[in-house]
Amino acid sequence: MAADERAAEERAADDTNSASLSIACFIHSLHGGGAERVMAGLTSRLAERGHRVSLITFDDGASDRHVIAPSVQRVPLALSVDARGLLAKFRQVRARHHAIADAVERLRPDVVLSFCDRTNLDVLMATDPSGPPVVVCERSDPARQSLGPFWNAVRRHQYGQAATVVALTETSASYLRPFSKSVAVIPSAVDRPPLTSDREQAGARKRIAGVGRLEPEKGFDRLLIAFAQATSDDPSWRLVIYGEGTQRDALIAQAKSLGIDDRLELPGWVRPLAEPLSQATLFCLPSRYEGFPSALLEAMSLGVPSLSVDCESGPRVIIDHGRDGWLVESSVEGLRGGIETLIADVRQREALGRAGMGIVDQFGWDTMVDRYEQLLRDVVRERPSTKRS
Structure with a gap:
């Protein structure tokens, strides 16, 4: 490669690493729980770093128990979760996928970030493979948390469509690698507490x-x-x-x-x-x-x-x-x-x-956010056609 071509590539990489991203983040709700705590903290910190961040949940947002930064756009889809019977459940899943696709089309993000197993599958099934890259994150141990035979099979297939799958530990990553082309390990983070135990x-x-x-x-x-x-x-x-x-x-x-x-x-x-x-x-x-x-x-x-x-x-x-x-x-x-x-x-x-x-x-927050930010930049750089025009 000629020196001027190499320099041009390095300049392009520097531009990507300094430009803000538009990030659409999906999780089922903010109704308590460790995954929800991390999602709230991650989206807030990414927004504070100058990225345009949307946080989309399947519920109506009325039961939120975690606070997010005002600069994060909150998008509650208010989807029903009380379907009974096979046909009603099928219609419910289809409605959820339509709502996810509509949200991505409306927000036009550079990259999509999803937390938690079933949410990950819904997002992957609802989004266009030619659209923005999708990063999905397992927030438990996928080797132990079964989704049932059908959804386990769907996970093995759909995770191959993700730009990257994020695991919390190397043990979980080893389980995921056979059915994903790219697996990253990013542990969770803990806040420095406001007090210590007496x-x-x-x-x-x-x-x-x-x-x-x-x-x-x-x-x-x-x-x-x-x-x-x-x-x-x-x-x-x-x-x-x-x-x-x-x-x-x-x-x-x-x-x-x-x-x-x-x-x-x-x-x-x-x-x-x-x-x-x-x-x-x-x-x-x-x-x-x-x-x-x-x-x-x-x-x-x-x-x-x-x-x-x-x-x-x-x-x-x-x-x-x-x-x-x-x-x-x-x-x-x-x-x-x-x-x-x-x-x-x-x-x-x-x-x-x-x-x-x-x-x-x-396990500090800065380290975790740094790693997510770099991962999101990397998958966007690998899919230049998804950038905003």
Whole structure:
């Protein structure tokens, strides 16, 4: 290649890396959850960097629990989600795809960014392959979170149409590579907290905290059993689980059957969470599988000693066992043993909490946004025909 041609290419690359992008971001809703928190934070920060960002959700936006920057264009599609019967569900999916296609046509973005498995499939199926490139992001462990036989097959096919698939960990990326031509690994981020845990007061409270949707995959049913067993000799310990979901009544009934209903608190959705979470003696993540758990990152950033099941995706990447957190076998027995260990060994527990605060340097927002921004620029540069005229 001639020197003048090489210089021209370098100038074009520099122009692409300095120009603002028009980015259409899709997610099912902003109704709580770790993926929604990250999407809200990512879109806000991309907009603050001068990009033209739209955030499109399938709901009507009335139940938003995460705040976005005023410079982000909020586009709620207000689509129905209560279809029953095969024909009604088919019509619902078709209406969703029409709404997605119309939004992309109206917004004319340089690139589309989608979060979460089923949303990713809807966006890929609704958009024109000759249109703007689509980047899709898995926010859990796709090897463990089945969409059912039909949608699993659709995912294997449709992910081949994405410009890039983003995984949270290398474990998840390995699962996705056989059916995607381009897979990137970008972990989640955690905010630097506005406060740190007062460990003298938190230790005296004898409170174990959990955070997450009250759904089967989050494993709170087995946390209740482990807690009941580990604290049977000291009923002054309490368990508080922040979050909402379909399993609330089942967990209350289970707590009664275990004789710990007077020691369980379910405050529901609480935001901001930093202050109440900082009061915990110990944080526990009992999930059956995870992506890159925001709650674990948040607890560690506050200086709350944190215990987690040893999921291949997420916790194993976040926690350095025995130094800044405690990993246990993914079972009731593992959780019980971990709780017993950290209740008994105060010195070890508090050392974990102090070391855990370094997580904000390892998984900071600037690093994550930098990587997304560069990825979006790269896929646009590879598809120059999609740029705005």
